[in-house]
Amino acid sequence: MNAAFREAAAQARQKPVLLTQNQEAARLYRKALKTLSSWVVDRNIFIEEATELRARFDKNRGCDAAKAVRLLREGKAELFEYTHPDPYCVPYMPGGSLFMRNPPPPLEICFPDGNYPHDAPRYTLNPDMTVCKTETGKSAVGGVLVDFGKKNME
Known part of the structure; x- marks a missing residue:
């Protein structure tokens, strides 16, 4: 019985994605920028620090594979060291x-007897708890205008 569960778990597990060194470096750079944004509040200081960070990555661009593996390992360790305890979200x-x-408030509190008014509109809420749309599909607050002439639709 235990072996059957282990086999099922082994089949359900996904294999780790194999990334190229360029992809790993790009992900490390992106995570470093996000970590930097948690530490630096002022935009001008952030841009200066991000420029220095980019220069560190560009300095070692195109190095041999062994050095790239070492630099990625050291970069991940440094990123872990500088991870913010309360990151920005x-x-x-x-x-x-x-x-x-x-x-x-839940409808059960507003109408404890369960008699909901049938003409009461049902609203869909955005993640910030603002009203999104009604049942009819029309926006309850107002529509968003998009100028598709200026959009790059490639």
Whole structure:
């Protein structure tokens, strides 16, 4: 019985994705920028630090494979060392300061007997708890205008 569970778990597990060194370096650079944005609040200082970070990555561009493996390993260790204890997250996403700040009360509290008014509109809420659309599909707040003439639709 235990062996059957192990076989099922082995089949369900995904194989790790094999990335090229360029892809690993790009992911490391992106994570480093996100970590930097958690530490630096001022935009001008962030741009200066990001420029220095980019120069560090560009300095070792095109090196041999053994050096690249060593640099990636050292970069991941440095990123782990500088990881922010309370990283920045978008305010209206889970963990943010605005997430579920003023959620609407459940209908069961508003109508304890279960007699909901049939003409009461049902609203879909955005992650920041603003009204998105009604049942009819029309926007409850207002539409967003997009100028497709200026959009690159490739």
